[in-house]
Amino acid sequence: MVKLAEGVRVIDADAHLTERHDLFTERAPKGYEDKVPHVVRIDGVDMWVLEGKTFGKAGSGGTIDPEGKKHPFRTSQGGSWGIDDVHPAAWDTRERVRLLDDLGIDAQVLYPNSIGIGGQNLYNSVKDKTAVRLCLQLYNEAMAEVQEESGNRLLPMPIMPAWDIEACVREAKRCAEMGFRGVNMTADPQDSGSPDLGDPAWDPFWEACAGLNLPVHFHIGASQTALSYFGTTYWPSQDDYVKPAIGGASLFQNNSRLLLNSAYSGMFDRHPNLKMVSVESGIGWVPFMLEAMDYELEENAPEWFDKLQKLPSEYFRDNWYATFWFETGRGDLQHLIDAVGEDNVMFETDFPHPTCLHPDPVEKVTEKIATLRPESQRKVMGGNAAKLYKL
Template identity: 60%
Template sequence: MVKLADEVRVIDADTHLTERHDLFTTRAPKGYEDRLPRVVDIDGQPWWVVESDGRIGPARGGGVVNRDGDKFPFEESKNNGIDWVHRAAWDHEARLEYMDLNGFHAQVLYPNALGIGGQGISNNVQDPTLRRLTVEIFNDYLAELQDVSGERLLPMAIMPAWSVDECVREAKRAAAAGFRGVNMTSDPQETGAPDLAHRDWDALWEVCADLHLPVHFHIGASLTSLNFYGKYFWPSLHQNLKPAVGGGMLFLNNARVVINSIYAGIFDRHPRLKMVSVESGMGWIPFMMETADYEIMENAPQQAAELSRRPSEYFKDHWYATFWFEENGGDLQYMIDRVGEDNVMFETDFPHPTCLYPDPLTAVEERMTALRPETRRKVLGETAAKLYRL
């Protein structure tokens, strides 16, 4: 059997970083120590707060794997703190050790407490100067992680989604700092900015295309998508079943982002722009692309004529998907061929719920070995290496 890590540099396209409690306070300019996000005790529980009393959210461990390496259901672990969670969730040295142990050359990182798409800052920090400073400090910290890891840790820079101009500015700053992509909320209209179909965002798309910064949309990266998460399940279900329902539906919520981006004509105006649908799987993509073709002709034939191609034809040139558990009835190759073997990247979601743990490459070895060798190499690392310029 092929030893996956011996055949290719394996790149994990979706993992999560639990923010250190001192992340902002140790980097705060004079006068901002008590204004920037920090962790305080509220009724015996640690909370991320901003300014004097603005709550961002509980300061949780952000994972389902504990310090001893035991994995628990989400509902049984979600309220545990940073002292409980696996050290690799927040300590970059421990993360690199974990990667070495499990055969990963590199991992892409997304935040936790600040909002998976950075929406926690956009929606909870109101002062414009403090907003910008919070984003800059966080992204500077991420750049440090990438540098100190020798580009094995690849965080995606969060964007100040409340302002197109601020996003353009921060994307340029991120590119100069060596970032390999940006992390965007799917619903900037929540913060008072235009929605992503608005032409004002062309300024950001142009910069991202020119600077080779793929735009990443992680599931749960907006209040809108998280509200869906909390409403899909039937209330009387067992508490452990609720995140199973909500988590599954979050995958499909990213189909909303893909279809909107295509219908909005973004890729006709920016033919070199790349986007990534993160932690949403891939099995839904062929069906939703067929749906996009059918529905636009049924409901908006005039707008369909304004696109240069059928909606389904845009995906392979502009979008990437990540997956970790799908089997497609034992014929994974067929599914990858339908999505596009150059458009699929492997992920583990460590240390979040549903993550592949404790031995992620062994968990997928049988499925990966059944793929064509060139497909296997692309999915496990070559496509990500090309996208992220490794």
Template identity: 45%
Template structure:
């Protein structure tokens, strides 16, 4: 059942709030409206497939059975919190602000949010769904998405900042697209976290620590484009329903466990990047762990420091593993609240934490109640950094 239309307490704040993880419910004509006639029938679009409404690519490949809008916020502002009801929603049922810039800005005003960092849905959180089609179509779909969101950013008057998708299957194309998107004003990239687990066009792709990727990291460092890893940013890391919960649990409870375990999957990405030694070469490169929470970070960093000594004696880097998090990483949180949140922020590093809502996804914060109270006993200066200052600096957002 849907929660009734929600009362919206005042969320105005003394702080400039930048929401570091939100999503765009892609309009049904996002690709078809911009595609050349020669491929218009092949780009992502909503149509009937095997008797069911679906997001389809290349005419007959489903990349979204049911054409779900990936929004839990209803037109009247109510929020759906029951999994089976959420899965029945259609584009026409959900808040227009999920997909339309004008209405999104209104929601942001209601919630006291100055700016949002924005991630995709349909092509995958890391663009992984593009792997279903040939290379030319893959590239066209990524470029059209980036063109569309760059238009939205330009129209937002400095408030809506989508992260660019990359043609992650080809490092040269990825560099070119990063440069193109930076020229359009986009402020960061979003990439598949596990390209090495994908074989495309008869070839395997090296993992992100391999020197194969050094030219991309050099470009990102030079252009000040943060590299964002959203949870579920590969076919192997995303698991909403299946493998984490035991079979005797109901589907909604299994989904809850799977969603929580996705947060820890980003720890694997962070750990591999640190142990790769990559950051002794690209000292100014910035990475963001998106929608992962922050509570796991202190434990993971302590464990990496310990394991390096106990398991890999003789291996060394310029710094301790935990120190690389301080210099090169950020993590986003939303559900950790109160004094627990304040303690975790300080353990992770006040300069390394971003605040997010995950709007309009089902486990996100909407509305944001008692925003400053969620920060526990953080000082005024600490709250200012966490709620917006860190994101403004990282993504070069004038405030």
């Protein structure tokens, strides 16, 4: 029987927590219960409502049923499933911890579902930003409770008020005080009226995150702009079950634009200790992009190339992490890990989403992970995450 190297500690760097229907209302100030996100059944479907308007389905957020069977996206999360149709560990944090024990996973980093993976469904759908700020703070406070009650085994990433840079700085500092180990940022704050992330106006936020040791996380699909890839990359003639496969595969490569833009922007020269994480993007595209980003900038903007303090590709080594789960490296995973950098890779399961490793994620990857050098195994399966998240 194939086994992992001695001393491997498994930390899952990407999973999702479906929002409970009472997440906001149970924490709302008295009299504000109807002014925060709450669930209303409309035409037989549970919907999230805020300011009298719906901003999304209060669905399952997953494809695993209560018995542990995985279903196609189109007939589960992307179909008629509600929160009662999904595995309870998708939304119940006590059940999640029990599941981690069963799976041999020590800790898990969590991202939202219904409110938008980067929080965009929440703050892009409401004009009253004072009300949205309250909702955002309530969400982050709820996630701080999740982290504390789990004994730091569940590590939710708090969302930032992307429409207001100064508010992002204040919320990052507040989140650090609450014990969070990073922040969850939308890839495209310009969707909410802010400058894009390369604008020096964001420097106070980068300075705060670097100084507080809060890595900034960019999950695929964490903005309206990024998520549009999911619904536009497939040909209309494709089968309805094939379309999510094309959309999902397209999303993986979407984060390459974040790597390119951040490296070229000069932000890491100004904030050399700033750390960023490309979440659920895989790593197979990274080696090619590292070559391409050096070549293209020197060819097209030689003066800017000379102006940077490092080769563009070196900013990935020094400032970025990426997560992976099902990739095999086409039979040579060690070569792929070495090309990306064994200090820059973290393992994930993506529970309970369509591409999650289920039902036994560690067992599912053991054979290919066992081909890695013992030190590589220890780093990518949990060591890098333990260091980044101070576990």
